[in-house]
Structure formats: C-alpha cells, structure tokens
Amino acid sequence: MERYSGFGLLKHSLGYHENWQRLWRNPQPKKKYDVIIVGGGGHGLATAYYLAKEHGITNIAVIEKGYLGGGNTARNTTIVRSNYLWDEAAHLFEHALKLWEGLSQDLNYNVMFSQRGCMNVGHTLQDMRDIERRVNANRLNGIDGEVLDAQQVKEIVPAMDCSQNRRYPVMGASWQPRAGVARHDAVAWGYARGADAMGVDLLQQTEVTGFEMEDGAVVGVKTNRHGVIRADRVGCVTAGHSGVMANMAGFELPVESHPLQALVSEPIKPVIDTVVMSNHVHGYVSQSDKGDLVIGAGIDGYTGYGQRGSYPTIEHTIQAIVEMFPSFSRVRMNRQWGGIVDTTNDASPIISKTPVENLFFNCGWGTGGFKATPGSGHVFAASLAKGEMHELAKPFSMFRFHDGALVDEHGAAGVAH
Numbered sequence: 001m002e003r004y005s006g007f008g009l010l011k012h013s014l015g016y017h018e019n020w021q022r023l024w025r026n027p028q029p030k031k032k033y034d035v036i037i038v039g040g041g042g043h044g045l046a047t048a049y050y051l052a053k054e055h056g057i058t059n060i061a062v063i064e065k066g067y068l069g070g071g072n073t074a075r076n077t078t079i080v081r082s083n084y085l086w087d088e089a090a091h092l093f094e095h096a097l098k099l100w101e102g103l104s105q106d107l108n109y110n111v112m113f114s115q116r117g118c119m120n121v122g123h124t125l126q127d128m129r130d131i132e133r134r135v136n137a138n139r140l141n142g143i144d145g146e147v148l149d150a151q152q153v154k155e156i157v158p159a160m161d162c163s164q165n166r167r168y169p170v171m172g173a174s175w176q177p178r179a180g181v182a183r184h185d186a187v188a189w190g191y192a193r194g195a196d197a198m199g200v201d202l203l204q205q206t207e208v209t210g211f212e213m214e215d216g217a218v219v220g221v222k223t224n225r226h227g228v229i230r231a232d233r234v235g236c237v238t239a240g241h242s243g244v245m246a247n248m249a250g251f252e253l254p255v256e257s258h259p260l261q262a263l264v265s266e267p268i269k270p271v272i273d274t275v276v277m278s279n280h281v282h283g284y285v286s287q288s289d290k291g292d293l294v295i296g297a298g299i300d301g302y303t304g305y306g307q308r309g310s311y312p313t314i315e316h317t318i319q320a321i322v323e324m325f326p327s328f329s330r331v332r333m334n335r336q337w338g339g340i341v342d343t344t345n346d347a348s349p350i351i352s353k354t355p356v357e358n359l360f361f362n363c364g365w366g367t368g369g370f371k372a373t374p375g376s377g378h379v380f381a382a383s384l385a386k387g388e389m390h391e392l393a394k395p396f397s398m399f400r401f402h403d404g405a406l407v408d409e410h411g412a413a414g415v416a417h
C-alpha cells in the first residue's frame with residue numbers, strides 16, 4: 001500500500017484535502033459470504049481482521065449501520081488495563097493487553113498506545129483491602145500490579161490532593177504500570193484498513209433489520225439497503241444495540257442498555273501523565289496529548305438509546321473530579337457526549353453461541369470494552385472460524401446466567417454498571 005512521504009503530506013495539506021488515498025474500498029455487497037459481522041466498531045473490525053489474517057477466511061462482510069467506529073469505539077475514554085479480579089476475566093483482558101503491546105506494528109498503523117500506567121485510588125480501609133486482594137490476584141496471574149501508599153500516589157500524581165483532612169482521604173491505590181490509553185479512532189481505522197486489504201467487504205450505512213432463518217438456523221441477514229445477504233455464520237457485535245438484535249433473532253439477552261457519558265476540558269499544560277480512577281468518589285481522569293482533561297464517571301441509571309448525557313450525571317462526575325483535584329475547579333469544560341453501553345449483571349462480557357444455530361454474539365462489554373478490543377476480536381474470530389468457542393471465551397457464555405457461573409467484576413469494572 002502506498003505511503004505518504006513528508007512532502008506528500010505537505011502537498012495534500014495545501015490541496016484542500018483532495019486526492020487523499022482511501023483507506024478502504026466502498027464495495028458492492030456479494031450475495032453470500034462465509035461470515036457476516038454485524039457492527040463495524042472496534043470489536044467487529046478486529047474480528048474480521050483476525051478471521052482473515054489468522055484463519056484465512058476472507059469472504060467476509062462487516063455491516064455497519066452508520067460509519068466505521070462511530071459507536072462506542074469513537075466515544076470512549078480509551079483506558080486500557082488488565083487488572084481484573086477473577087482468573088477468567090484477567091486472562092481475557094491480559095490477552096488483549098499483550099496484543100495492544102504489538103498492535104501498531106501488527107497493523108502498520110499508529111494506534112498511539114501509550115503505557116502511562118493506571119491507578120485505582122482507595123479512600124477507605126475496605127477499598128484498600130479490595131485493592132490488595134485484586135493486586136495479589138493479578139500478580140498470581142502474571143499481571144503487573146503494585147499497591148501504593150498515599151505518599152507514592154502523591155509522587156506519581158502531584159496534582160491530586162492527598163491531604164488527610166479531605167472528605168475522602170487518599171489512602172493508597174492499585175497501580176498497573178503497563179496500562180494506559182490509545183487513540184480510539186485509529187484502532188477502528190487500522191483494523192478496517194487491514195481487513196479491507198485482505199479482501200473483507202466493509203459495508204457502511206447499511207442497517208441489519210432482521211435475520212434470515214431456515215430450520216431454526218440463521219442463513220443470512222436482512223438489510224435496509226441491499227435486501228438479504230446470506231452467510232454461513234453471523235457474528236453480532238453491536239454493543240448497546242445487542243438486546244435489539246437478539247430480539248430480532250427471537251431470544252432475549254441478559255443485557256440492559258444505558259447511556260454512559262464523558263467530557264473533555266479545554267487544553268491545559270501537562271498536569272497528569274497517568275490515568276487516575278476512583279471507584280469510591282466515582283470518577284476518572286487522564287490528560288490527552290493535546291492537553292484536554294478526559295473525564296468520566298458512571299452510567300446514567302435510566303435505560304435508553306439516546307447518545308447524550310444528562311445534567312445530574314455531569315454534576316456528579318465533576319464533583320468527584322474536583323474532590324480529588326480541587327485545582328481543576330477552575331478548568332472550563334469544552335464538550336460532552338454519550339454512548340450506549342450494554343451492561344450485564346456480573347459486569348463481564350458475553351462472547352457466546354446463542355439458541356440460534358450459526359448465530360454468535362459478542363457484547364455486554366458495558367463500560368469497559370475498549371481495552372478488550374484486540375483480545376475480543378482475536379478470540380471471537382477463532383470461535384467463528386471453528387464454530388466452537390475459544391478457551392478464553394468459554395467462561396463468557398450467555399448461558400452462565402442460567403447456570404450461575406457468574407464472573408463478578410463489579411469491583412474491577414472501574415465505573416459503575
């Protein structure tokens with residue numbers, strides 16, 4: 001694929017953005033594919049990429065109702081970490097983190113993965129007990145983690161108010177040095193470009209409106225623009241709309257869809273060079289390379305499909321941030337947005353076969369799926385290729401809500417859901 005030289009970039013910047021090379025084709029759909037992926041977010045695109053790259057299956061369509069990466073992939077606050085409590089989740093998220101560590105090279109596309117560390121701050125004795133338990137569990141799983149005291153927290157984040165006379169004094173934190181942030185759009189674009197180059201058809205502005213069934217098995221999808229497109233297997237990766245998709249296929253998923261919002265400030269000088277999260281005061285913040293403070297908190301308690309925020313949630317979020325960083329009270333907020341996250345009862349994802357043959361779902365990532373993007377795509381691709389769930393995916397079957405084998409990660413999920 002052609003690469004732009006420095007001169008090329010200069011020429012194009014003066015050329016009113018004309019004649020840029022397209023990153024992927026805009027193909028006409030075929031009548032039938034080996035695999036259809038519904039949902040062109042990071043997870044769907046990563047699935048298509050690994051199916052083509054690692055399993056040699058290239059007769060694939062990714063069907064996206066809007067534009068690629070325009071869902072939660074482009075709306076999240078990009079925190080990447082793997083410090084989950086239970087073995088099942090820790091293995092899955094660490095698998096993803098290892099893929100993150102080589103992703104820019106693998107895609108030959110800079111996803112700006114910055115391992116600047118992530119701390120989860122504790123404000124009570126019980127917080128610290130939970131932190132110690134989780135860090136110990138992480139280390140037993142070979143995942144990097146440390147328990148910091150208040151003094152060490154202050155050394156890493158001098159801007160945080162660690163004085164002990166606060167309403168929520170900082171007692172310490174868990175610290176994962178390999179955690180960090182990445183450029184979310186680039187992740188979608190890198191996977192899309194890579195998949196397209198191997199022959200995957202990326203069909204944008206095409207909504208899946210139903211499933212084509214024969215003898216209780218799915219044999220294709222119905223679309224609003226191209227009629228029925230047939231496929232041997234269909235993988236649904238539609239995040240906040242997964243419940244709607246399951247209803248179209250005739251079953252219910254144990255997920256609820258909630259708005260989750262975030263906001264960014266005006267750019268300021270570098271003040272925080274890591275990621276700070278607090279489950280207790282319930283907010284988190286990092287600083288982008290541009291200088292914006294990237295801020296968020298928990299879901300809106302009401303279910304809904306509106307990709308926007310609500311004032312009570314913004315107020316709560318800002319209270320939490322100012323509690324930890326009083327000096328940020330003078331920073332102006334620039335913009336705010338929301339995405340629709342699909343939450344499960346145990347705050348763990350669903351990567352699963354379904355009651356419908358040949359139909360697989362990858363969803364339920366709630367507030368925390370961005371960090372899993374490469375790992376999720378990798379294990380889902382293997383599951384779709386073989387028709388059997390990958391070992392790392394098996395604990396995340398949708399049927400665990402019948403069996404009771406939950407993977408309760410509410411403590412590690414970071415923001416409430």
Ligand code: FAD
Nearest residue numbers: 039041042043065071072073076077079208339369370371
């Ligand atoms: P999406 O990117 O939402 O992709 C799903 C796609 O399916 C969408 O593009 C949608 O248009 C498409 N679709 C839906 N229905 C149809 C249909 N019928 N036909 C065709 N296409 C359809 N996670 C983290 O790990 N770290 C964070 O810091 C973090 N912060 C977050 C902050 C916010 C404000 C939000 C909203 C989420 C955050 N998350 C975070 C969660 C993370 O964004 C998601 O878990 C992850 O991006 C999900 O990726 P996805 O590819 O499954 O979904």
Ligand code: PYC
Nearest residue numbers: 079367368413414415
């Ligand atoms: O899962 O780390 C996370 C997260 C942070 C903000 C939203 N999700």
